[in-house]
Amino acid sequence: MKVLVPVKRVVDYNVKVRVKSDQTGVDIANVKMSMNPFDEIAVEEAMRLKEKGTVSEVVAISCGVAQCQETLRTAMAIGADRGVLVQTDEELQPLAVAKILKGIAEKEQPDLIILGKQAIDDDANQTGQMLAALMGWPQATFASKVEVADGKATVTREIDGGLETLELTLPAIVTTDLRLNEPRYVTLPNIMKSKKKPLETLTPADFGVDVTPRLKTLKVVEPAARSAGIKVPDMAALVDKLKNEAKVV
Amino acid sequence: MSVLVIAEHDNAQLKAATLNVVAAATQIDSDVHVLVAGGDAQAVADEAAKVAGVTKVLMADSPALADALAENVAEQVLAVASDYSHILFASTAGGENVSPRVAAKLDVAQVSDIMTVISADTFERPIYAGNAIATVQSSDATKVLTVRTTSFDAVAAEGGSAEIVKIDSVADSGGSEFIGRELATSDRPELAGAAVVVSGGRGMGSADNFKILDPLADKLGAALGASRAAVDAGYAPNDWQVGQTGKIVAPQLYVAVGISGAIQHLAGMKDSKVIVAINKDGEAPIFGVSDYGYVGDLFEAVPEMVTTL
Numbered sequence: 312m313k314v315l316v317p318v319k320r321v322v323d324y325n326v327k328v329r330v331k332s333d334q335t336g337v338d339i340a341n342v343k344m345s346m347n348p349f350d351e352i353a354v355e356e357a358m359r360l361k362e363k364g365t366v367s368e369v370v371a372i373s374c375g376v377a378q379c380q381e382t383l384r385t386a387m388a389i390g391a392d393r394g395v396l397v398q399t400d401e402e403l404q405p406l407a408v409a410k411i412l413k414g415i416a417e418k419e420q421p422d423l424i425i426l427g428k429q430a431i432d433d434d435a436n437q438t439g440q441m442l443a444a445l446m447g448w449p450q451a452t453f454a455s456k457v458e459v460a461d462g463k464a465t466v467t468r469e470i471d472g473g474l475e476t477l478e479l480t481l482p483a484i485v486t487t488d489l490r491l492n493e494p495r496y497v498t499l500p501n502i503m504k505s506k507k508k509p510l511e512t513l514t515p516a517d518f519g520v521d522v523t524p525r526l527k528t529l530k531v532v533e534p535a536a537r538s539a540g541i542k543v544p545d546m547a548a549l550v551d552k553l554k555n556e557a558k559v560v
Numbered sequence: 561m562s563v564l565v566i567a568e569h570d571n572a573q574l575k576a577a578t579l580n581v582v583a584a585a586t587q588i589d590s591d592v593h594v595l596v597a598g599g600d601a602q603a604v605a606d607e608a609a610k611v612a613g614v615t616k617v618l619m620a621d622s623p624a625l626a627d628a629l630a631e632n633v634a635e636q637v638l639a640v641a642s643d644y645s646h647i648l649f650a651s652t653a654g655g656e657n658v659s660p661r662v663a664a665k666l667d668v669a670q671v672s673d674i675m676t677v678i679s680a681d682t683f684e685r686p687i688y689a690g691n692a693i694a695t696v697q698s699s700d701a702t703k704v705l706t707v708r709t710t711s712f713d714a715v716a717a718e719g720g721s722a723e724i725v726k727i728d729s730v731a732d733s734g735g736s737e738f739i740g741r742e743l744a745t746s747d748r749p750e751l752a753g754a755a756v757v758v759s760g761g762r763g764m765g766s767a768d769n770f771k772i773l774d775p776l777a778d779k780l781g782a783a784l785g786a787s788r789a790a791v792d793a794g795y796a797p798n799d800w801q802v803g804q805t806g807k808i809v810a811p812q813l814y815v816a817v818g819i820s821g822a823i824q825h826l827a828g829m830k831d832s833k834v835i836v837a838i839n840k841d842g843e844a845p846i847f848g849v850s851d852y853g854y855v856g857d858l859f860e861a862v863p864e865m866v867t868t869l
Contacts, residue, residue, distance in 0.1 A: 327823055328688045337692050349805075405660070406669050431804065433687055435672045440630065440660035449735030450630055452657050455798065465739070469798050471653045471752070473743035477629070480735050489791065489805060490798050525669035529682065529695040537830055540851035542842075546864040549836065552852050557834045559756075559813040560780065560869065 312422040312459075312481075313368045314357045316391065317412055318350040320375055320382040321432040334530040346382045349427025351389070352487040355494040356457060357425055358390040365459045366423075368392050372415055374408050376400055380510060387505035388497040394510040399522060405433075407515070407522040409441035414518025416446060421482060423464065428453050428486040439486035449479040453488040561645035562591040562615075566637060566658070567608055568650050571598045571626060574607040576753045577650040579714035584707045585648050586613045586715065587677040593618060593644070594722075597636045597729075599626025605724050612716040622729035627738035628654060634661035635730040641666060641702060645680070651706040651808070652752070659706050668700035675711040689804035689827035709752065710810035710831060744799060751783040751800065756813045759785035759802055759829070760795065763818020763839060763858060767795045772859065773817060775866045785809065787825045803828035818858045821846030838862065 322328055323343040331338050346354075360366040371386035373379035374397040383394035397411050416424060429436035443450035451457075451466035455474065458465045464479045469488045479485075515522045543549045553560045563585045568575040578594070585592045593616040594608045605619040618640060624632045637658070641647060647662060649655030651673045663670035675693070676684035682697045683705065751757065758777045764770050770790075777784050786796035788803050802809055804827040814832035819825060821837070821844055829835070830849050837850035838861050847853040854861055 322688070324824070328691050330692050337688060404669055406664060406667075409664055429805070431689065433672075434689065434804065435670070436656050437660035437663070437670050437672060440657065441664035441670075443630075444634065444661035444664040449733070450657075450661075451736070452630070453653060469653065470741075471799070472750070473741065473799060475627075475741040476739040478737045478739050483735070488798065489788065489801070525698065525700055526671065527697045527699065529697055531687070531692050531694045534686070534690055534693050534830075537835075537849045539848045540835075540853065542847070542853045542855060546854070546861055546868045549852055549854055550865065550868040553813070553834070553836070557813075557851065559834050 312366055313370065313419065314360065314366050315370050315372060315416060315419060315421040315424045316350070316353045316357050316386065317372045317424070317426050317438070318354065318382050318386050319347040319427070319430045320344050320373065320379045321347045321430055324348055324431055330531055330533045334532055336528065336531050344378070346385050347427050347430045349429060349487050351494045352491050353425040353427050354386045354389045354391060355492045356487060359492065360459055361390065370395060370419060372397070372412065374399070374403055374411050383510055384505045385497065387508045388501045389495065393508055396510060396512045397515060398512055399515050401522050402524050403522055404524050404526060405435050405437035405441055406525060407520060408438050409445055410520040411515055411518055412442050413445045414520060423459065423481060423483060423485065425485045425487060428488055439484050443484040446484070448483050450484040451477045451479055452486040454485050455488050455490045457485055457491065562593050562643065563589045563646040563648065564640065564644040565592060565594045566647070566649045566655065567594050567596045567604060568652060568654050569596065569598060569601060569604040571601045572603055574604050576714065577652055577709045578608070579611060579717060580709035580712045581648050581650050581707045582611055582613055583712040583715045584674065584677055585646070588646050588680055591615050595620070595637065595640065597625045597633050599623050609722040609724050610718050610720050612719040614720050614722045617722050617724045618727050619724055620727050620729040624732035625729060629733070629736050629738060630657045630661055631733035631736050632730060633658045634665065635733065637662045638665050639730055640727065644702065646703045646705060649706045651708050655706050659704060663704035666702050666704065668702050668704055669698060670704045670706065671696060671698060672706050673708045674705050675708050689824055690830070691823065691827070708808060710808055744797065748777060749781070749783045751785055752807050752809060754783035754809070755811050756780045756782035757785050757802070757809050757811045758782045758815045758817065759787065759819060760790055760817050761787040761819030762789040762793060764790060764795055770795050772862050776815070776862055779866055779869050780813070782815070787819045787822070789822070816846050816850070817862060819846055820844045821849065
């Protein structure tokens with residue numbers, strides 16, 4: 312069976328972004344870009360299913376600027392068999408990405424699509440659920456365990472207050488949470504190998520998708536800053552401050 | 561046009577998050593309806609009808625809705641969506657699971673995690689783990705929103721007397737089957753809504769060491785939390801995770817123990833009223849946001865704090 316894994320190129324999670332002085336957005340010129348961490352978990356999960364023999368082919372997809380090729384190469388270095396880049400310089404919002412992915416899914420006919428639960432740039436947490444709705448497929452979001460057998464995926468999900476388990480009839484959508492797995496380190500030989508793997512480039516128009524943003528960003532500002540307080544010498548001083556100054560205990 | 565709030569509940573009780581979402585809804589329009597989609601959830605509908613500011617409760621009761629499967633709940637919302645200008649969910653694991661399905665089927669953008677209602681079509685929301693705040697305007701006919709519950713003060717749970725209208729429930733989609741649920745049983749308050757939170761980080765050193773936070777949490781009546789690093793290391797369950805990819809909390813008092821203060825963690829707790837940090841590294845970023853900091857060994861400080869309190 313075939314698995315699709317969409318991967319997003321985002322500002323690296325260690326970078327503290329700066330808001331542009333003209334309030335039009337954050338400054339991403341010359342900052343390190345990486346694969347969205349939750350998407351890395353998604354690629355890893357697909358590879359583990361392949362290594363178990365459940366899955367025969369893993370296809371990585373990325374939507375965005377030409378440099379998303381690098382993100383696809385990373386996915387292929389982890390082990391994805393090939394990559395598809397849907398290239399555009401337009402700002403892509405989750406609904407547009409979900410529509411592009413629907414076009415790819417209809418062409419590729421996968422049994423499973425594994426996505427990260429959210430991207431760490433726009434923090435939207437939408438694309439997987441939107442894709443599931445557009446495809447009319449069942450979904451299991453925020454997965455911490457995935458087992459695939461006999462045309463079903465049994466998925467344990469992180470929910471408020473604990474865990475729940477769902478059984479989905481394939482084809483289905485899974486989105487990854489933090490504890491699903493720990494992605495492997497990419498080795499140099501695998502990076503070299505990834506460069507020889509096929510990478511197809513398409514455009515949103517190939518799927519008839521209008522990617523015009525539906526949400527207009529009017530401005531982007533820094534959050535209200537919180538100033539550092541004081542250091543206390545001991546616990547007696549701390550408890551005194553909490554009781555008599557902050558009055559919170 | 562009216563606005564619709566999707567109730568968060570467990571078929572027995574209305575979750576407190578719903579009161580924060582109703583608060584956001586009342587800032588958009590005065591005619592606020594609540595949809596209770598559940599199984600045997602009459603008690604929830606009765607509770608929702610009493611919530612201040614709610615003018616009508618829609619109740620869809622069916623076994624297909626009892627386990628809150630995203631496919632079925634989304635269809636239930638879509639069945640009534642055309643009557644509403646805005647559809648609001650809580651930014652919780654439950655709300656985030658369903659909301660984008662509704663938006664996609666309506667062919668509208670979703671505005672995730674709104675912190676401020678500026679006008680009926682313009683909202684503030686955090687991006688980049690709260691390191692930037694974007695003001696976004698939606699041009700879509702229906703606005704589908706998830707609401708950051710800590711950004712809106714809850715409306716009163718009592719005082720309203722809305723009518724309860726039963727509506728036809730949708731059929732089971734069939735693609736997804738509920739197998740089971742394991743909920744952590746705890747006498748402690750729920751993390752997302754707790755007045756006091758005690759969190760541990762990687763500095764705790766092990767899952768066993770996390771237990772030293774128990775007496776402190778007992779004494780303060782606090783919920784327990786953890787940093788992503790502590791969850792990653794297996795010291796604490798994921799459900800405790802506070803931060804960009806976990807829960808967003810804004811308690812009266814947040815006690816960060818052995819937490820260095822990574823950007824992702826600060827994103828989840830920096831709106832707390834009072835922050836206390838206990839860490840052996842005096843240069844740790846957590847001290848940059850804390851009101852009261854103590855530099856020293858947490859294994860001595862925490863028990864001492866318990867006895868002093």
